[in-house]
Amino acid sequence: MKIYSHENLSLHRPLPYFSYGKMHEPLEIPERMVEMLKAPAALGLEVTNAKEVGMGPILAVHDFGYVEFLKHGYDEWMAVEEDLGDQVQTGIFVPYDNPGLGIMAKAAKYQADDSAPISEHSWISIYWSAQTALNAAEALLNDDSDSSNDTDVQLCFSRPPGHHARKSAAGGFCYLNNAAIIAEHLRQKYAKIAIIDTDMHHGQGIQEIFYDRSDVLYTSVHGDTVNFYPGVTGHEFERGTGEGEGYNVNFPMPHGTDEEGFFEYVDKSIDTIKTFDPDVIVHVLGFDVYKDDPEARCKVSTEGFKILAQKMKALNKPLIVLVEGGYYIQKLNDNLQAFLSGLIEKKS
Structure with missing residues (x-):
């Protein structure tokens, strides 16, 4: 297994912001990275410093004007x-x-909601979050061997996260859609990519980007989005359109779902992936399904993340895990350790 990170992921520090009629302290803060990086260290796992892949794969997914806004918007604002x-x-x-x-007009055009502010060093972290994910994709693209090796399972720290980012809009703490970027990049070599999203929230950005395509399956287990972010997508009836019909599969959970119920939905999502039979699986991992997370509407335990990892690994496909949501800082280390232990556990 390979793990990728970069020191620039910690530079993005959003300030308190106004949303839903009141001020909010940001949940997606640099201290998350401090806690998560403790997990591989505790397990004796090496973390590779990501190398720059470049802008090309980003612009293959996102509009140029939007990327320019993310890159230069803060300077223009100031x-x-x-x-x-x-x-x-x-x-x-x-x-x-x-x-x-x-x-002001650009912000109105490219910020889909009020939870994705851009501060002084945001672009650097946004860019390197995508580059970190791309390192895992590059490892697979450049791997010519047929035997099992350390590219079979890869994990990337993805901060800021990406699954809410649309083709030309930021929202939900997300700016560049890392899962979509690497899925598109992997299509150079692989015919079919599956994205499984187990974050608490529906990844409307991934859904939008691949909604009319049959080469990338998107399946998501998330909290019912009626009066819950993102509020307007993530319903069962959203199945894709045109060639993509049937390749977008949502499993909205009733709020209050227990761990057993969570895994019932995950197993349904896994069955969908098995039917699709992809060449590579991208897992959007959110620790915000943890029972004490401020965003949680379900009750996954720390041990549950080990089980989740075991289920992902048991699919026996090249796997790229993007660590995205999760805001109960006190347990990020423990929860990631549990997940990593499930990935590295040897078969009996």
């Missing part, structure tokens, strides 16, 4: 003569029929 605040955050949402004249 250059405005009026004091707009210390981070790019819009209260105006006009994604369509918006020429993007001025940074």
Whole structure:
């Protein structure tokens, strides 16, 4: 198994932001990385410093204007003569029929909600989050061997996370859609990619990007999105369109689902993947399904993450795990250790 990270993932530090009529302290903070990096160290696992792959794979998924906004938006925001605040955050949402004249208009066009502010060093972390994920994809693309090796299971720290990021919109703490970027990149060599998402929230960005395609399966286990973020997607009836019909499969869980129920939905998702028979599996892993997480609407235990890892590994396909959500900092180390132990456990 290989694990990838980069020191720049900790630079993004969002400030308190206004949402749902009140101020919120950010949950997606650099201290998450501090705790998660303790897990591989405790298990004696090496963490590889990610190398730069470049902008090409990002622009294969995201619109150029949107990426330019992420890259330069903070500087443009701060250059405005009026004091707009210390981070790019819009209260105006006009994604369509918006020429993007001025940074306020660009923010209105490219920020889908108020939970993805851009602060001084955000772009550096956003970029390196995608590069870190791309290192795992590159390892598979450059692996010519047929035998089992350390590219069969790979794990990437993905901060800031990505599954809510749409083709041209940030939201839900997400900016670049790392799962979609590496799935598209892997299509250079592999015919079929499956993305399984077990984060507490539905990944509407992944769904949108591949909704009309049959070469990338997206299946998601998440909390019922009625009055729960992202609020407008993640329903069972969303099955894809055109060639993609049937290749988008959602399993919304009733709020309050216990661990047994969670795994019943995960097993259904796994059955869908087995039917699809992909060449590579990308797992969007969210620790926000943990029972004490502030975002949790289900009750997964620490031991449950070991079971989840065992189920992913048992699919016997090349596996790339992206560590995304999870905001109960006190247990991130323990929960990731449990997951890693399930990945490295030898078959009896």
